[in-house]
Every structure is written in structure tokens, then in C-alpha cells.
Amino acid sequence: MKTLVILSGVAFSVSLPAFAAIDYGRDIQPILAEHCFHCHGNDDGTRKGKLRLDTREAALKGGESDGAAIVPDKPDASAMMARVMSKDSDEVMPPPKEKKPVKPAA
Numbered sequence: 001m002k003t004l005v006i007l008s009g010v011a012f013s014v015s016l017p018a019f020a021a022i023d024y025g026r027d028i029q030p031i032l033a034e035h036c037f038h039c040h041g042n043d044d045g046t047r048k049g050k051l052r053l054d055t056r057e058a059a060l061k062g063g064e065s066d067g068a069a070i071v072p073d074k075p076d077a078s079a080m081m082a083r084v085m086s087k088d089s090d091e092v093m094p095p096p097k098e099k100k101p102v103k104p105a106a
Helices: 002-009 024-035 056-061 079-085
Strands: none
Touching: none
16 A cells, blocks of 8 residues: 555655655655646646646645645545545546556555
């Protein structure tokens, strides 16, 4: 579950000593780039739900629905984690049709 732990801990600026060595640019951004940026990146023409995740500021703001994608220090309040962890095929992100699920790291 390393990938999900990194997303839930570091992406949200949790100030726990266990996450001190995790770097956003090195550890978080590549996960988002692989699974999220094709729909939630910097291209206005392909962006879905007006949600941009390629910058921290935009992710904190959120998109059209669900409120803030990332809530610092509160992964349980972060819409991104709720969507990634959802079992509902209509809610889960990335959508199953994209065939890019976020999986636990080995």
C-alpha cells in the first residue's frame, strides 16, 4: 500500500516524522502524472470537472464537485482519497475505463 500511503500522507502535508523523507516532486507528482494528469493536468482542453492536480494550489482548491481534492493533514476529508479508495465504479478515480487504477506498491 506504499502508493496509497504516500498519497494519503505526504500529498496532504501531514507533518508526521514517518513521512519526513517523502518529497512531493519525487514521490507524489509521478503517481499523479501516471494516473491523473491526462484528465486533471494543465491542458484546459482535456481537463475534466475543472479539477487540476498538477499544482498543489489547484488541488487544494478542487474542481466542480467534491470540494478540495487535497485537504492538508486530513486525508479522510480529501476528495481525491475518497475517489481513489471508492468501490463504486461511477465514483472511483481514475475511472475503470481508463485502465490506470492506483494500486498498492509491491
